[in-house]
Amino acid sequence: AKLHTLAKSKGKLYFGSATDNPELTNTSYVAQLDDSTMFGQTTATNSMKWDATEPNQGQFTFSGADQIANLAQSTGKLLRGHNCVWHNQLPSWVSNSGFTAAQLTAVIQNHCGTLVARYKGRTFNLSEPFNDDGTFRSDVFFNTLGTSFIPIALNAARQADPGAKLYINDFNIEFPGVKSTAMQNLVRTLKQSNTPIDGIGLQSHFIVGITPSTASQVQNMNAFTALGVEVAITELDVRMTLPATPALLAQQKTDYTSTVAACQQVKGCVGITLWDWTDKFSWVPGTFAGQGAACPWDENFVKKPAFDGIAIGF
Numbered sequence: 001a002k003l004h005t006l007a008k009s010k011g012k013l014y015f016g017s018a019t020d021n022p023e024l025t026n027t028s029y030v031a032q033l034d035d036s037t038m039f040g041q042t043t044a045t046n047s048m049k050w051d052a053t054e055p056n057q058g059q060f061t062f063s064g065a066d067q068i069a070n071l072a073q074s075t076g077k078l079l080r081g082h083n084c085v086w087h088n089q090l091p092s093w094v095s096n097s098g099f100t101a102a103q104l105t106a107v108i109q110n111h112c113g114t115l116v117a118r119y120k121g122r123t124f125n126l127s128e129p130f131n132d133d134g135t136f137r138s139d140v141f142f143n144t145l146g147t148s149f150i151p152i153a154l155n156a157a158r159q160a161d162p163g164a165k166l167y168i169n170d171f172n173i174e175f176p177g178v179k180s181t182a183m184q185n186l187v188r189t190l191k192q193s194n195t196p197i198d199g200i201g202l203q204s205h206f207i208v209g210i211t212p213s214t215a216s217q218v219q220n221m222n223a224f225t226a227l228g229v230e231v232a233i234t235e236l237d238v239r240m241t242l243p244a245t246p247a248l249l250a251q252q253k254t255d256y257t258s259t260v261a262a263c264q265q266v267k268g269c270v271g272i273t274l275w276d277w278t279d280k281f282s283w284v285p286g287t288f289a290g291q292g293a294a295c296p297w298d299e300n301f302v303k304k305p306a307f308d309g310i311a312i313g314f
């Protein structure tokens with residue numbers, strides 16, 4: 001099966017995979033990533049973030065971001081801009097400069113406006129405004145501007161490109177609970193104030209055996225789409241405690257199927273993005289000690305049971 005072709009034939013906009021610039025020197029990797037029947041969408045895992053694109057105030061560097069955008073363009077892939085405002089990978093000139101509210105407003109407007117204008121017609125994320133308990137995250141944006149940093153960023157993005165699709169992206173909002181409810185309340189508030197918001201990104205960094213059920217994911221997606229936004233699965237992977245065993249790989253296959261099936265059951269779930277397709281370049285081992293094997297292809301680019309799990313889910 002070719003996953004993007006399959007997703008399209010089932011009414012979805014795309015199936016895609018994130019990628020990162022250093023990986024693009026691996027020719028076997030690139031050959032598989034380029035296949036637009038397998039991956040019809042991509043997201044830069046690092047090179048469109050704030051530290052990569054505006055390392056010093058007003059000095060934009062787009063070489064890494066352009067490389068991913070050009071790859072998307074030349075291989076017929078949609079592109080998700082990731083991301084315009086986020087508390088991580090944020091240069092200290094933003095987080096530690098003691099900007100006033102007015103100054104930080106201008107900084108956000110310039111950053112989001114510049115990125116969105118450069119990559120017109122794409123989707124853009126604002127990321128991770130919430131703590132797991134549903135309160136707003138205490139970062140420089142919230143601490144300086146309260147919740148207004150969100151409409152400030154979204155309005156600047158819309159103004160820079162009326163055609164941009166604007167998302168808020170977070171984790172632990174893939175199932176019903178306080179954090180998902182907080183995001184739903186935010187969507188309501190934004191809609192009431194006519195702030196542009198088109199979609200909610202469900203990161204979906206799951207764990208083998210405790211991936212939310214299809215029913216739970218569907219219920220959750222429906223709660224968002226009922227508010228007049230679309231949803232997308234934006235960073236899917238399903239990690240396990242190493243070593244991978246046949247039993248774990250079989251459960252992982254089931255977990256991929258449950259997740260894809262949830263998106264398939266919800267019309268407003270537009271597409272699915274893997275947070276890279278091969279274990280060779282997964283972020284998991286570097287972030288979660290002792291865990292890995294989270295992707296549908298192994299580190300030798302061989303398909304795992306999870307690959308069939310995805311195909312079954314559509």
Ligand code: XIL
Nearest residue numbers: 020045046082127169203205235283
């Ligand atoms: C990760 C990248 O994959 C890593 O390479 C980097 O070191 C840290 O960030 N949620 C997100 C992504 O929205 O931006 C994160 O990406 C993974 C978690």
